[in-house]
Amino acid sequence: MEASKKKSPSPIAWVLGQAGSHGEQFALSVILAVLGVAFSVAPYFAVVGIVKGLMAGERNLSYYLIQAGLIALMWLGRVLCHAFSTAASHRATFAVLGEIRKRCTEKLTRMPLGAVLAQSSGALKNTLIERIDSIETTLAHIVPEFTANLLIPVIITVYIFTIDWRMGLASLATVPLGMFFYIWMMATSAGFYQATIDNTKALNNTAVEYINGIQVIKVFGKTKSSYERFVKDAHAAAGAFIGWMRASIIPFTFAMVVMPATMVSVLPIGGLLVKGGTLSGQDFITVIILSVGLITPLITLMSYSDDIRTMGTIFGEVQAILDAPEQERPATGDAPKGNDLKLEDVHFSYAEVVAKAATSGEDSAKGDPAAVKPLTVEDREGPRDMEILHGVSMEVPEGSFVALVGPSGSGKSTIARLIAALWDVNGGSISLGGKDIRDISQEAYADRVAFVSQDNYLFNMTVRENIRLGRPGATDAEVEAAARNSGCHEFILGLEHGYDTLVGSSGGHLSGGERQRISIARAMLKAAPIVILDEATAYTDPENEAVIQRSVSKLTAGKTLIVIAHRLSTVTDADRIYVVNDGAIEDSGTHEELLSHHGLYEKMWKAHMEVKDNG
Ligand code: ADP
Numbered sequence: 001m002e003a004s005k006k007k008s009p010s011p012i013a014w015v016l017g018q019a020g021s022h023g024e025q026f027a028l029s030v031i032l033a034v035l036g037v038a039f040s041v042a043p044y045f046a047v048v049g050i051v052k053g054l055m056a057g058e059r060n061l062s063y064y065l066i067q068a069g070l071i072a073l074m075w076l077g078r079v080l081c082h083a084f085s086t087a088a089s090h091r092a093t094f095a096v097l098g099e100i101r102k103r104c105t106e107k108l109t110r111m112p113l114g115a116v117l118a119q120s121s122g123a124l125k126n127t128l129i130e131r132i133d134s135i136e137t138t139l140a141h142i143v144p145e146f147t148a149n150l151l152i153p154v155i156i157t158v159y160i161f162t163i164d165w166r167m168g169l170a171s172l173a174t175v176p177l178g179m180f181f182y183i184w185m186m187a188t189s190a191g192f193y194q195a196t197i198d199n200t201k202a203l204n205n206t207a208v209e210y211i212n213g214i215q216v217i218k219v220f221g222k223t224k225s226s227y228e229r230f231v232k233d234a235h236a237a238a239g240a241f242i243g244w245m246r247a248s249i250i251p252f253t254f255a256m257v258v259m260p261a262t263m264v265s266v267l268p269i270g271g272l273l274v275k276g277g278t279l280s281g282q283d284f285i286t287v288i289i290l291s292v293g294l295i296t297p298l299i300t301l302m303s304y305s306d307d308i309r310t311m312g313t314i315f316g317e318v319q320a321i322l323d324a325p326e327q328e329r330p331a332t333g334d335a336p337k338g339n340d341l342k343l344e345d346v347h348f349s350y351a352e353v354v355a356k357a358a359t360s361g362e363d364s365a366k367g368d369p370a371a372v373k374p375l376t377v378e379d380r381e382g383p384r385d386m387e388i389l390h391g392v393s394m395e396v397p398e399g400s401f402v403a404l405v406g407p408s409g410s411g412k413s414t415i416a417r418l419i420a421a422l423w424d425v426n427g428g429s430i431s432l433g434g435k436d437i438r439d440i441s442q443e444a445y446a447d448r449v450a451f452v453s454q455d456n457y458l459f460n461m462t463v464r465e466n467i468r469l470g471r472p473g474a475t476d477a478e479v480e481a482a483a484r485n486s487g488c489h490e491f492i493l494g495l496e497h498g499y500d501t502l503v504g505s506s507g508g509h510l511s512g513g514e515r516q517r518i519s520i521a522r523a524m525l526k527a528a529p530i531v532i533l534d535e536a537t538a539y540t541d542p543e544n545e546a547v548i549q550r551s552v553s554k555l556t557a558g559k560t561l562i563v564i565a566h567r568l569s570t571v572t573d574a575d576r577i578y579v580v581n582d583g584a585i586e587d588s589g590t591h592e593e594l595l596s597h598h599g600l601y602e603k604m605w606k607a608h609m610e611v612k613d614n615g
Pocket of ligand 1: 410
């Protein structure tokens with residue numbers, strides 16, 4: 001990708017690059033911060049004025065009162081500027097981070113599903129929610145405070161130099177030594193810092209997996225070993241953090257003690273100069289007052305370095321998401337003519353998609369290897385380079401009923417997912433109405449295909465909204481009509497708040513059969529001309545079977561239907577049955593034709609009838 005080749009910019013520059021229309025708010029924040037700086041520096045000069053008055057023997061009280069009044073006003077101005085500057089910055093920061101989150105989530109919908117799944121869901125959620133959240137405060141404060149803390153010492157130093165350049169040098173004498181310690185700290189802690197980030201991330205993922213998998217862990221009695229992994233990761237994270245602190249503490253302490261000790265050089269050097277008669281007593285006192293406040297802002301500035309480093313890491317992760325390869329689809333374009341589907345010599349490997357996602361992640365997260373850690377296929381399934389489909393060709397004419405049958409693991413679901421465009425083929429092509437589906441816009445294609453899959457995901461919102469996802473503009477009456485047709489209406493009315501009942505996340509509060517029916521209602525509302533049905537779980541629930549079978553036939557009446565069949569008896573009247581074996585089409589034809597071939601289909605059919613008879 002173009003963007004991933006670019007050198008990564010500094011975190012602040014990165015945010016400003018994303019700021020867009022909110023840039024003005026940041027600019028306002030900086031202008032107010034600079035005004036605040038003026039109000040912060042001015043009191044020093046008022047104090048100098050007071051000292052000068054005292055030394056000149058000024059006895060008029062009003063002179064001092066005016067100076068004191070000015071100081072109070074300046075202070076008020078500073079507080080107001082700071083408050084407004086920070087408010088503007090917070091507003092801009094929230095808006096920008098919101099924008100960044102939105103772009104990331106939109107991006108996920110354009111990535112091939114494989115690339116999204118290649119990243120652990122814990123890591124993805126962590127980046128989008130917690131990690132982006134964690135930088136809000138820093139980012140909002142950094143803009144105004146960085147400006148203030150940088151400008152104040154610069155202005156004061158320049159002023160001291162105008163009084164006497166030798167005193168200027170004296171007031172900065174501790175800076176090089178302090179910087180030496182500071183750089184030492186940064187250099188030694190860099191590796192530890194990275195280790196801390198990596199280990200914390202690993203801990204986070206383990207925690208998410210541990211909680212997600214708690215049911216399996218309990219059922220299979222893996223409590224001890226899973227918990228041990230969690231404890232091991234927690235220790236590793238703690239160890240890395242302690243190592244980081246240990247490596248930093250000595251140089252950090254020296255830097256913090258040495259740097260602000262300006263008096264160590266200002267007092268003796270100034271004293272000598274006054275004694276030598278080349279510096280007036282008045283100027284000496286002025287320099288003492290000014291140099292007291294010189295270093296503190298610099299130290300505050302340095303304390304941001306860790307925060308900036310953390311922000312850099314987080315923005316690296318965000319950038320890696322934004323730079324990930326997308327399914328290449330035109331934004332608009334002519335709709336395909338007709339709905340004939342055709343697969344020609346399709347080759348596909350999950351490994352290739354995942355490998356692509358992995359390289360792009362590494363690319364864009366340069367200098368931050370921890371940014372994206374995709375699970376490799378080895379982590380999931382076994383060896384890499386496993387081609388799952390080896391040249392699959394199929395024809396699904398508009399309005400026909402096509403079934404995919406074959407042993408488990410032969411590639412049926414994979415074919416269905418490719419047709420649903422959840423992944424893209426690695427070789428060959430899939431076309432709709434004579435047009436390669438990669439040349440059809442995502443929206444246009446999604447309008448034509450409904451996928452009722454094994455993962456009938458329901459969101460944590462009302463039943464009504466869950467169904468309406470099928471067609472966002474649908475009226476309540478249309479939603480209810482779809483619910484009636486899919487046999488949902490009765491049980492929905494029986495729920496506590498009817499259609500307005502919130503279903504738990506992943507549909508946790510509904511039974512499996514009810515969830516399936518709702519996802520069928522959703523597909524009905526969508527009214528897509530092509531329906532892909534994964535039968536795997538559709539009939540597992542005996543009491544639902546009749547209802548679901550009826551609603552499926554309503555859903556698919558007059559449409560193209562592609563069924564991944566697990567029970568051959570449900571597809572005997574298919575127009576064409578494709579027998580998938582080991583990632584290739586072994587045979588195809590109608591039920592009768594296939595039986596007459598005396599091949600795999602006949603064997604499967606016999607096995608199916610036996611099970612049926614015995615059951
Ligand atoms: P079927 O639907 O015929 O049971 P699938 O299409 O689900 O078969 O699986 C075909 C092969 O692809 C299997 O070897 C399976 O392990 C592999 N596979 C399925 N899903 C994934 C995935 N998300 N990542 C990697 N490999 C997968």
